[in-house]
Structure formats: structure tokens, C-alpha cells
Amino acid sequence: MGGVKIIITTALIVLTLGYIFYLPVPADVDDPLKASIFQQQADWSIKLALLSWKIGFGDIINNTRSMLTFMVTFGITSSSNEEMEVRDETIAGVRVRIYRPVGVKRFAPALIYFHGGGWIALSPEVYDSSTYEMARMGKVVVISVDYRLAPENPYPAGFEDCVAVTAYILQHGHKNGIDTSKVGIGGDSAGGNLAAAVALKFTEDTMVAKNLPKLRFQVLIYPVVQMHDFQLPSSVSNDLAMRGVLRRWSAPLCLACYMGYDIVTSYSYLAPQMSDNRHVSDGIKAKYGHLVDHALLPEKYRNTSAKVSSSATFNATLFGMMASYMTDPYFSPITAPTGMLAKSPPAIIVSVEYDVIRDDAILYKHHLEKAGVRVKHYHLERGYHPMMILSPFSFLRHGSAVKTYEAMMSFVNEILAEEYN
Numbered sequence: 001m002g003g004v005k006i007i008i009t010t011a012l013i014v015l016t017l018g019y020i021f022y023l024p025v026p027a028d029v030d031d032p033l034k035a036s037i038f039q040q041q042a043d044w045s046i047k048l049a050l051l052s053w054k055i056g057f058g059d060i061i062n063n064t065r066s067m068l069t070f071m072v073t074f075g076i077t078s079s080s081n082e083e084m085e086v087r088d089e090t091i092a093g094v095r096v097r098i099y100r101p102v103g104v105k106r107f108a109p110a111l112i113y114f115h116g117g118g119w120i121a122l123s124p125e126v127y128d129s130s131t132y133e134m135a136r137m138g139k140v141v142v143i144s145v146d147y148r149l150a151p152e153n154p155y156p157a158g159f160e161d162c163v164a165v166t167a168y169i170l171q172h173g174h175k176n177g178i179d180t181s182k183v184g185i186g187g188d189s190a191g192g193n194l195a196a197a198v199a200l201k202f203t204e205d206t207m208v209a210k211n212l213p214k215l216r217f218q219v220l221i222y223p224v225v226q227m228h229d230f231q232l233p234s235s236v237s238n239d240l241a242m243r244g245v246l247r248r249w250s251a252p253l254c255l256a257c258y259m260g261y262d263i264v265t266s267y268s269y270l271a272p273q274m275s276d277n278r279h280v281s282d283g284i285k286a287k288y289g290h291l292v293d294h295a296l297l298p299e300k301y302r303n304t305s306a307k308v309s310s311s312a313t314f315n316a317t318l319f320g321m322m323a324s325y326m327t328d329p330y331f332s333p334i335t336a337p338t339g340m341l342a343k344s345p346p347a348i349i350v351s352v353e354y355d356v357i358r359d360d361a362i363l364y365k366h367h368l369e370k371a372g373v374r375v376k377h378y379h380l381e382r383g384y385h386p387m388m389i390l391s392p393f394s395f396l397r398h399g400s401a402v403k404t405y406e407a408m409m410s411f412v413n414e415i416l417a418e419e420y421n
Helices: 002-021 032-054 060-073 128-138 157-176 190-201 205-209 233-237 250-259 263-275 282-292 316-326 338-342 358-370 399-416
Strands: 084-091 094-101 108-114 141-145 178-188 218-221 347-354 375-384
Touching: 032 060, 060 263, 084 128, 084 157, 094 128, 094 157, 108 128, 108 157, 108 190, 108 399, 128 141, 128 399, 141 157, 157 178, 157 190, 178 190, 178 399, 190 218, 218 399, 233 358, 250 263, 250 316, 263 316, 282 316, 282 358, 338 358, 347 358, 347 399, 358 375, 375 399
Parallel strands: 108 141, 108 178, 178 218, 218 347, 347 375
Antiparallel strands: 084 094, 094 141
16 A cells, blocks of 8 residues: 555656646657657756756756766767778867768768757767768768857857858868868758858859859758847747747847847846847937848748837847847858859758747848749748757657758758769
């Protein structure tokens, strides 16, 4: 009888805790059980990192990095095997992990990949399964870049690392068995921002003067491309959609850290005000407002039942802290002049429905197309951020993520099959 009471009591405690801490997911999200488990893991990783810091163990940033790394990888990374050569190297002073499918040509096409993580977390190890899969599916060499992280290394440190690796591969890739006429770049989330920025950097005439080959393609997976409107429909309507993963203030928080502000200041002061667009002056609105015009979004996204406060007042001090970043195309790629955008390589842009930065991807697609750039847009109606990095070693991996990889690499190979000019 005592054993039954223990079982019943334990069950009640588990159910009570589950009810208290349960975070709902959208009813039609792709594979809701997996989405729910992933969201709980992400939420508890952050909470445990904060708890560890509060009791005097480590700091918030490094605790968060450690927790998220283990959550995604479970400590598992790949090594060379019968289908893939995997090795770590240092290129242009930056550590990279290189994946080379067995059997590819002596000089093979390459994808230089910049991982996500809000510029403040994650690594090539966390993305190991994703970059491995891209190399395997596309039959391309993938170079995964371990760029410097903020806030210890604020912008433009991480961006400069990505530029340095890209320049080296375009100039000396043959040393790594790479066909330098068939090189492209890619990234997701913050890494998508870096990829878009690098693509813009290599459109400059100074790059042509160095006789470097052109980048052939860019793969942008739910990229962050602007900081001019954090009240886009996706920011507002998806604030609570996957609340354990991303909130409306998440992008402002990470962008503030990318600028070099510490995470406590970013979380407690900068992100809340940026979320209300208090950093955006009338001058910025007049010059760049058309780039984030909600009318450019598909009609179904223009109106949302969720509302935000419109009473927030302009903060001149905050604007002074942010102004230079809002006009820098390497920080906010959407601000790049049309002529600069027009020289960008063909792009595949991936967006997902339940993502606070969904509309960034859609708006950037519009501006690239308007500039005459060839763009393929792949949208996952029931997808969420960041489902693309979930390890195939984990039962949480989504079939739709695999299909997205297939679509991405099919686009890459389609571009590479065309004549280079």
C-alpha cells in the first residue's frame, strides 16, 4: 500500500510541475511533440545557466553557451569515416571545421558556413550534424567557421573573421582541394546575417581589384537583416509562439550584445526599449522606413490580432548608441544600396512560420529581387526557429528540416552547374 502511495504522490508532483512549467506550442506546428520537448529543453537550459550564475558558478554567457551546446549535440560530434573526411584547421587565423565528402573531385565546390547563435553562442561543433548533412547532400566541401563571439569580441570582429576566411578560400582554396570558381556562403539566424553581410562585402570593387573569383551563391536561413522595426507582424504575433526559444526581445538582446554591450545591460535596459522601437529616430524612419514597410509582406501577414504599445517615446540617448549600426549594411544588410544588392550572388532564403524574425527573411527576399538578384524562397509553413540545427542523432530531428536541406543543396548545385562568368 505504501508503494502505491509513493507512486501516486510522485505522479501528482510530476503532473503539477509539468502543468506549472509547461510551455504551449502552436497547435499546427510541425511535429508538436518534438517542438514541445525542444522548447522545454531550450527554456530549461537558459534557466539553469541563470541559476548557476546566481549561485556564484561561472557567468551568464559561458553558462548559457555550455548548456545550449550540450542540449543540441548531446556531446556527439562526427569524425572522419567512409563517406566523409572531417578535420579542424586554422585558416587566416580562424579555426574552421572542414567536411569533405569522400569521392568528390580533386577540386570540389565549397560552401563556407557561418553558424547561428545570436553572435554570442554556439560553434561548429554544435552545427556538426547540420554541416555534415549539407556536405553529404550537396557533394560539396563545407567549411564551418568558428568566428569570434560577442560581447567579448564585438562587431566587427566576428564579421571580419568570416571575411578573412572567405577571402582566403577564394584566393587559396586550391590548397584545400577547392574549385575557387565554385564557392558560396551560407548561415542561419545570426549566421545568416553574417552571410548576407559577407556577400555584400565581396561585391565591392576593391574585391574585383584583387582578382578574386566571385561568390556563386548565398544560403540564408531565417537571417537577421535589420534593426529598424522590432514590431513587424512576425515579432508581435510570434512573441509567445515558441516562447522558450525566442521572444520579441530576443533579436534586440542579441544585436545589443553583438555591439559589445554586456548581456545584463542588454537584457534589462537595451532590449526592452529596442523592442518598442525607441531607438529609431524620425530621420531613420524617413530614410529607411520603406525597407521595412509592412505592405511589402504577404497579405496574410500584414495584419495581426496581437498588438504592441504605441505609446513608447523616442530615446535620443539610445539612438546615439545605435545610430551607426542602423546605417551600416554589414550590420544591417537591408540598408545596402540597390546597386550593392544588385551585385550579390543568387540566393536561397529559408523562412519559417513560427519565428519572430520571419519577416526579415521575407523583406530581404523582396529587396534582393527588386535589385535583380535571382532568389529562391523556401518557406516552412509549420516550421519554427531553430529547427534546422536539431541533430539527426536526436529523435527530435524533423523530416521537414531534411527536406529543406535537400532544397537548399539542390539550388546550390543548380547554380554551380551553370556556366561561370
